[in-house]
Amino acid sequence: MLEISKSDVLRSFRRDNPWWDEAFSAPKDPREKKRAYFEPFAGLALDWSVRRSTILMGPRRVGKTVMLRQLIEQAISDGFSGKNILFVSIDTPLYSGMPLLRLIELFEEETAHNPSERRIIVFDEIQYLKNWEVHLKVLTDQYPNTRFIASGSAAAALRLKSEESGAGRFTDFFLPPLTFAEFLAFSEIEDDLITSAALGSTLRFATPDIAKLNQEFINYLNFGGYPEAVLNETIKANVQRFLGRDIIDKVLLRDLPSLYGIQDIQELNRLFTTLAYHTGQEISLDGLAQSSGVAKNTITKYLDYLEAAFLIVRVRRVDDTGKTFKRMRNFKVYLTNPSMRAALFSQISDGDEAMGAMAETAIFSQWFHSDTMKNLHYARWKKGKKDLEVDIVRVDPARLKSTWAYEIKWSDRYALDQPGELSGLVEFAKRNFEKGFPAGATSKTVYAESEVDGVLVRHFPCSLHCYQVGKNVAEGRAP
Numbered sequence: 001m002l003e004i005s006k007s008d009v010l011r012s013f014r015r016d017n018p019w020w021d022e023a024f025s026a027p028k029d030p031r032e033k034k035r036a037y038f039e040p041f042a043g044l045a046l047d048w049s050v051r052r053s054t055i056l057m058g059p060r061r062v063g064k065t066v067m068l069r070q071l072i073e074q075a076i077s078d079g080f081s082g083k084n085i086l087f088v089s090i091d092t093p094l095y096s097g098m099p100l101l102r103l104i105e106l107f108e109e110e111t112a113h114n115p116s117e118r119r120i121i122v123f124d125e126i127q128y129l130k131n132w133e134v135h136l137k138v139l140t141d142q143y144p145n146t147r148f149i150a151s152g153s154a155a156a157a158l159r160l161k162s163e164e165s166g167a168g169r170f171t172d173f174f175l176p177p178l179t180f181a182e183f184l185a186f187s188e189i190e191d192d193l194i195t196s197a198a199l200g201s202t203l204r205f206a207t208p209d210i211a212k213l214n215q216e217f218i219n220y221l222n223f224g225g226y227p228e229a230v231l232n233e234t235i236k237a238n239v240q241r242f243l244g245r246d247i248i249d250k251v252l253l254r255d256l257p258s259l260y261g262i263q264d265i266q267e268l269n270r271l272f273t274t275l276a277y278h279t280g281q282e283i284s285l286d287g288l289a290q291s292s293g294v295a296k297n298t299i300t301k302y303l304d305y306l307e308a309a310f311l312i313v314r315v316r317r318v319d320d321t322g323k324t325f326k327r328m329r330n331f332k333v334y335l336t337n338p339s340m341r342a343a344l345f346s347q348i349s350d351g352d353e354a355m356g357a358m359a360e361t362a363i364f365s366q367w368f369h370s371d372t373m374k375n376l377h378y379a380r381w382k383k384g385k386k387d388l389e390v391d392i393v394r395v396d397p398a399r400l401k402s403t404w405a406y407e408i409k410w411s412d413r414y415a416l417d418q419p420g421e422l423s424g425l426v427e428f429a430k431r432n433f434e435k436g437f438p439a440g441a442t443s444k445t446v447y448a449e450s451e452v453d454g455v456l457v458r459h460f461p462c463s464l465h466c467y468q469v470g471k472n473v474a475e476g477r478a479p
Helices: 006-016 038-045 064-077 100-111 132-142 155-165 180-186 210-224 227-231 233-237 239-260 265-277 285-292 296-308 339-344 355-366 371-375 423-432 462-474
Strands: 053-057 085-089 119-124 146-152 170-174 195-199 202-206 282-284 312-318 330-335 376-383 386-396 401-407 439-443 448-452 455-461
Touching: 006 085, 006 100, 038 053, 038 064, 038 170, 053 064, 053 132, 064 085, 064 119, 064 146, 085 100, 100 119, 100 132, 132 146, 132 170, 180 210, 180 227, 180 462, 202 462, 210 227, 210 239, 210 339, 210 355, 210 455, 210 462, 227 233, 227 239, 233 239, 239 265, 239 296, 239 339, 265 285, 265 296, 265 312, 265 330, 265 339, 282 285, 285 296, 296 312, 330 355, 355 386, 355 462, 371 376, 371 386, 376 423, 386 423, 401 423, 423 439, 423 455, 439 462, 455 462
Parallel strands: 053 146, 053 170, 085 119, 119 146, 312 376, 401 439, 439 455
Antiparallel strands: 195 202, 282 330, 312 330, 376 386, 386 401, 448 455
């Protein structure tokens, strides 16, 4: 069997690890920004007091590789020797099927560093190596002074394997799409549009220009989840070309088939595009099976795959008492990145019918890095012949009791004219909250309070709330 020449591998190493050269100086790109998650990630990845490898997970195009390079550059600026750092992208064809240990041996041979010294070794896109978790666990034990950091885009699959094989050896870190707060910061308009004040252990925010903030929120829905679209005018002007096709070509046509052996790629593609177009709507397996002609067990597998690639997230339904159902017959599916819809179809504007569902998708996407996400649900139940619903319900897993709930609206009429239309929210609050405990509903521009059938409802601008959740979650505060 023909083998890849060692000289070609080492040439690739040299290209991807310019810090091995003593004259290396990190290039300064004024457009490049650091994610709000960089500091907590760096603190975790470079914690030498614990012998663990860090697994950086997240969907494609959210800045994982950039953050890894920024981590390396920070380590060097802090005095770490560049010759003790290795960066390898596992999806490079030259390294196909090559064991991690062999890559490390070539690294040691090329740089002649002392392998017992502190080292940083980064494996980007590690999911392309079969049984990567077994290899990495052995290496973590074998080299106590080496900090191994791996990244991958099939995050749920990575997490499953890291939990199964890396117990006590791997620590997961999830990098979500750009939050609305990060979008404003990357666009250098955050300070103009947001003011803040401390309130106990959290921060509360206001805006001097809600109309401008709302326009930026719509921009965020259209392209703001992708760092490169925010920072590059060419990509921003043609998100469908540069990012929409990337989602289809690299994730649906390459990543998922290669990882899971999917045969009918077009069937998976049709399911995803349907879900993306209808993000935030309740669906059922029976309904999907009937409309698509695909068996329910196949659809379930496809949903698992799409969630594994962090393209979608499923949100479970609860009843009017906040209790989950034993079988997940009905559920909502949200895009993990609201701007994925515009990348696949067309950009959205203020008056579009889909604005409500897109606002809802954006709010959910701010929670993805938080542990609270697994306790977020929506409520739906029948009262007589009517179906009542609440968009977001947080259930305390210890007490199995709802702790807060609110509706996501892109309109002021519920706050100013017709709060009585929030009947689902009011009924849910009466069943689950003490008298006087407020339920919430977002508005388009106004703050207000209304009382409906003895229930206090607080109304607050949707765009500002989206900013607040993303900002507080990213900085480790309660939203």
